[in-house]
Amino acid sequence: MKRKIAIWRTVAACALFAFTGTAVAHGNESHASNAPVAKEQKDWGIAGEAARSTRTITLRMTDDMRFTPDRFSVKKGETVTLRVENKGRIMHEVVLGTPATLQQHADMMLKFPGMEHSEPYMTHVAPDKAEDLVWNFNRAGQFEFACLIAGHFQAGMRGIFTVTE
Known part of the structure; x- marks a missing residue:
């Protein structure tokens, strides 16, 4: 019986940690690095150079687990600076991908x-x-961006970006 209680306590603690303590687990500091960026072609594009950016799109994140705007469009080949603002009180992130x-x-x-x-x-x-x-954004198509901190993605913190020809 004691073993079952211990197992349930562990499960409950893990669930609580995964869905309520994620901001603390992920930290409250940005993970920006001054290291050189490794450019690797992805289905949704490749790392750009700030000097070649033609415009800036501001994405705002809030603790209601939403992005504003939740969609944007760019032209194939365009280098864009995504200015990502966290207007919330917990850590958020933006990840581009499929x-x-x-x-x-x-x-x-x-x-x-x-x-x-x-x-x-x-x-x-x-x-x-x-x-x-x-x-x-050197590949045409429709892709997504999201906050992947545990619980945020599951709460619907995602958006769509379209790369047109």
């Missing part, structure tokens, strides 16, 4: 909510802070 890659990453974040990660197609933004993500 529905499949975002789902896979979100599943991993549920299993390991405190995992450290940084790629050129994502930015982690502390409360009341802003970060820039510079991306070259």
Whole structure:
């Protein structure tokens, strides 16, 4: 009987941690790095250079688990600065990708909510802070962006971006 109680306590603690303590687990500091960006072609584009950015799109994140705007459009080949503002009181992030890659990453974040990660197609933004993500949208199609902090994606914190020919 004691073993069953211990198992249930562990399950309850993990569930509580995964869905209410994620901002603390992920930290409240941005993960920006001064290291050179490794450019790797993805289905949704490749890391861009700030000097080649033709415009800025501001994405705002709030604790109601929404982005404003929740969709945007760019032209194929355009390098854009995504100015990501966290207007909430907990950590949020933006990750660009396909529905499949975002789902896979979100599943991993549920299993390991405190995992450290940084790629050129994502930015982690502390409360009341802003970060820039510079991306070259060199592949046409419809893609998504999302906050993959455990529980945020599941609450609907996602959007769509379209890259037109």
